[in-house]
Amino acid sequence: MSTRIADVLIPLALDTAYSYRVPEDLGLVEGDVVVVPLGTRETVGVVWGLSEGGGANLKAVSGKVDASRLSPALRKLFDWLAWYTLAPRGSALALGLRVPEPRPEVPRVGVRLTERVPVRMTAARRRVLEAAADGLTRSKRELADAAAVSASVIDGLIDEGALETLALAADPVAKIPDPGFGQAELSEQQHEAARAVCAAFHDAPPPVILLEGVTGSGKTEVYFEAVAEALRAGKQVLILMPEIALTAQFLERFAGRFGVPPAVWHSGVSSRRRERLHAGVATGEVQVVAGARSALFLPFEQLGLIVVDEEHETAYKQEDGVHYHARDMAVVRGKLEGATVILASATPSLESRVNATRGRYRRIVLPERFGGRTMPEIRAIDLKRETMPRGRFISPTLAFAVEDTLARGEQALLFLNRRGYAPLTLCRACAYRYECPNCSAWLVEHRFRRALVCHHCGHIERTPEACRSCGSVDSLVSCGPGVERIAEEVTEIFPGRRSIVLSSDFPGGAERLRAELAAVAAGEFDLVIGTQLVAKGHNFPFMTLVGVLDADLGLASGDPRASERTFQVLQQVTGRAGRGEKPGRALVQTWQPTHPVIAALVSGDAERFYREEARAREAAGLPPFGRLAAIVVSAAEREAAEAHARGMAQVAHPLPGVMVLGPAEAPLAVIRGRHRFRLLVRTEREVDLQCYLRDWLARCPKACGSVRAIIDIDPQSFL
DNA sequence: AGCACGCCGACT
DNA sequence: GTCGGCGTGCTC
Numbered sequence: 001m002s003t004r005i006a007d008v009l010i011p012l013a014l015d016t017a018y019s020y021r022v023p024e025d026l027g028l029v030e031g032d033v034v035v036v037p038l039g040t041r042e043t044v045g046v047v048w049g050l051s052e053g054g055g056a057n058l059k060a061v062s063g064k065v066d067a068s069r070l071s072p073a074l075r076k077l078f079d080w081l082a083w084y085t086l087a088p089r090g091s092a093l094a095l096g097l098r099v100p101e102p103r104p105e106v107p108r109v110g111v112r113l114t115e116r117v118p119v120r121m122t123a124a125r126r127r128v129l130e131a132a133a134d135g136l137t138r139s140k141r142e143l144a145d146a147a148a149v150s151a152s153v154i155d156g157l158i159d160e161g162a163l164e165t166l167a168l169a170a171d172p173v174a175k176i177p178d179p180g181f182g183q184a185e186l187s188e189q190q191h192e193a194a195r196a197v198c199a200a201f202h203d204a205p206p207p208v209i210l211l212e213g214v215t216g217s218g219k220t221e222v223y224f225e226a227v228a229e230a231l232r233a234g235k236q237v238l239i240l241m242p243e244i245a246l247t248a249q250f251l252e253r254f255a256g257r258f259g260v261p262p263a264v265w266h267s268g269v270s271s272r273r274r275e276r277l278h279a280g281v282a283t284g285e286v287q288v289v290a291g292a293r294s295a296l297f298l299p300f301e302q303l304g305l306i307v308v309d310e311e312h313e314t315a316y317k318q319e320d321g322v323h324y325h326a327r328d329m330a331v332v333r334g335k336l337e338g339a340t341v342i343l344a345s346a347t348p349s350l351e352s353r354v355n356a357t358r359g360r361y362r363r364i365v366l367p368e369r370f371g372g373r374t375m376p377e378i379r380a381i382d383l384k385r386e387t388m389p390r391g392r393f394i395s396p397t398l399a400f401a402v403e404d405t406l407a408r409g410e411q412a413l414l415f416l417n418r419r420g421y422a423p424l425t426l427c428r429a430c431a432y433r434y435e436c437p438n439c440s441a442w443l444v445e446h447r448f449r450r451a452l453v454c455h456h457c458g459h460i461e462r463t464p465e466a467c468r469s470c471g472s473v474d475s476l477v478s479c480g481p482g483v484e485r486i487a488e489e490v491t492e493i494f495p496g497r498r499s500i501v502l503s504s505d506f507p508g509g510a511e512r513l514r515a516e517l518a519a520v521a522a523g524e525f526d527l528v529i530g531t532q533l534v535a536k537g538h539n540f541p542f543m544t545l546v547g548v549l550d551a552d553l554g555l556a557s558g559d560p561r562a563s564e565r566t567f568q569v570l571q572q573v574t575g576r577a578g579r580g581e582k583p584g585r586a587l588v589q590t591w592q593p594t595h596p597v598i599a600a601l602v603s604g605d606a607e608r609f610y611r612e613e614a615r616a617r618e619a620a621g622l623p624p625f626g627r628l629a630a631i632v633v634s635a636a637e638r639e640a641a642e643a644h645a646r647g648m649a650q651v652a653h654p655l656p657g658v659m660v661l662g663p664a665e666a667p668l669a670v671i672r673g674r675h676r677f678r679l680l681v682r683t684e685r686e687v688d689l690q691c692y693l694r695d696w697l698a699r700c701p702k703a704c705g706s707v708r709a710i711i712d713i714d715p716q717s718f719l
Numbered sequence: 720a721g722c723a724c725g726c727c728g729a730c731t
Numbered sequence: 732g733t734c735g736g737c738g739t740g741c742t743c
Contacts, residue, residue: 010743036743038721039742
């Protein structure tokens with residue numbers, strides 16, 4: 001008398017699947033979604049394994065949920081993700097498990113014209129009757145929109161019998177994209193790249209492709225051809241993008257190529273719609289999903305292609321809960337599903353370039369701009385050779401170039417990656433610096449808001465009249481530039497020019513900002529002063545000059561990715577010049593024109609940057625990428641962990657309350673908390689980290705379920 | 720994640 | 732005396 005046992009993984013912070021007895025008549029299969037008793041309540045879970053057992057006194061599975069079954073590939077993905085990130089398997093599962101709430105089916109109502117004429121006629125009613133004159137059935141909303149009336153007019157006509165209601169078939173979750181709809185005209189280069197990408201789609205095993213193309217080279221059109229190829233092969237496609245890149249503009253472009261927009265998945269999509277999409281993806285009805293990171297865990301039935309657009313974007317990094325990088329997970333999912341993966345970027349991350357060089361990824365390059373446009377000419381302005389007017393940040397050379405550009409009726413962009421008015425406020429009398437009380441970073445002056453703001457933690461205080469330290473009045477000076485201060489300078493040296501400051505502080509929110517970006521694109525401004533916000537997105541056809549005010553900003557931040565990030569953002573922002581009819585140029589103000597980042601940027605030789613950066617890291621004994629892990633253990637484990645740490649050498653650490661211990665190649669830090677404390681392990685390579693942690697956990701078994709995080713080495717995210 | 724259990728301070 | 736605050740640990 002053997003019983004069937006189901007090992008059920010529950011989407012909670014649990015690493016082990018729990019065993020339940022399977023009732024005879026349930027007919028469970030691995031991957032089924034089930035309801036099981038857990039403690040005093042009932043929870044949903046997924047059958048991770050089935051076996052024949054002795055039928056011990058286990059609780060029984062309560063029932064099967066009529067939801068999509070998780071495919072073996074998806075279950076493997078969650079297992080792998082949990083293993084890789086050292087997260088409990090249940091937490092990994094929680095990222096992708098979605099259980100449909102039982103909702104009453106709301107029948108969609110359509111209305112249609114009848115023979116009956118309403119007793120009283122009004123202008124609004126007449127418009128409705130005209131719009132409905134063709135006798136077709138429409139939804140209330142549609143008819144109201146077509147006649148430009150409110151829904152109550154329609155209701156009135158229904159009451160009078162002039163319109164009749166009838167049940168409407170539920171509309172499809174997503175429209176069917178047509179791979180042959182609007183084949184774009186491709187340049188020779190794009191064509192060649194598209195052919196290579198499409199050919200690779202049929203390779204076995206399917207490759208990971210790094211599609212690298214300079215700004216304006218038409219990467220999107222190229223990967224759209226791969227999407228078309230996948231659709232023709234009857235496969236589903238996932239396009240991952242940073243949430244902010246999922247714009248109406250992108251959807252229109254997609255619709256221009258495939259006839260309809262893709263299904264969209266991001267945090268703003270309603271839960272009802274998500275549920276329908278989830279189900280539609282599982283049945284294969286939804287063929288293309290464009291989505292933010294979490295779309296990675298949708299239960300695709302026949303996934304053939306994953307595109308990761310702007311693969312270098314940091315938005316792909318999940319920093320709370322389970323720490324994962326969506327780009328890397330996309331590569332893993334591609335492998336598990338047998339799907340081709342395309343990583344697209346104008347400025348790839350260092351690790352993707354390294355992977356391409358090592359032959360793990362196939363590299364396809366679009367070196368030129370589309371439509372005969374040329375890349376902007378980039379020149380450095382050596383600030384050591386400029387005579388800067390006192391209190392000014394725009395050099396005479398740059399000012400002259402701006403004047404010249406404006407005189408020709410073209411636009412210029414002045415780029416400074418610093419919000420606010422001035423990054424530092426200090427007292428002339430006592431040399432007191434205004435620092436954040438929470439994180440001791442400098443407080444940034446925002447003159448417009450009359451406040452000092454911490455860009456780290458959000459702390460805000462009113463700009464003081466007198467020095468907080470010595471009480472002197474009128475002794476405070478603003479040091480260094482922010483975009484607001486540059487705007488002030490611009491009105492002084494280019495009087496009468498229409499200028500605008502664009503940063504994430506822009507008053508009026510995202511809607512206003514979008515409108516202003518459109519206004520810039522339409523040529524309604526002469527000068528744009530902007531932060532990183534203007535580095536990508538909207539195309540500005542009249543912009544022919546980009547001036548970078550401080551190219552060195554960010555190079556000395558201590559972040560191991562500082563060079564890479566700076567290079568990427570400078571490449572993007574200088575690439576804004578000359579995307580319209582006329583060629584563009586960029587002038588880059590710097591104190592260190594021979595710095596590898598600046599030299600590579602000016603020479604237009606990205607290869608050189610990546611090569612040198614990889615070499616520099618190797619020489620410094622750093623890997624191209626590294627990780628930090630935090631383990632949270634219970635108070636009971638504290639002693640054992642400390643005993644283990646005691647045998648290790650101490651190393652200084654800049655973080656308050658952190659004690660760093662351990663050998664130099666794998667230091668171990670201990671942060672004391674009130675009731676918990678953390679162990680932070682830094683290591684040179686991911687593989688080492690895994691080994692190190694596993695070894696550590698073996699000695700400290702109870703800590704195993706409590707490993708909380710693996711994060712990139714990045715002091716910012718760590719703080 | 721929820722829920723129970725247990726240990727402390729402060730109230731009808 | 733007990734009510735309830737939170738901190739801790741368990742759930743097949």
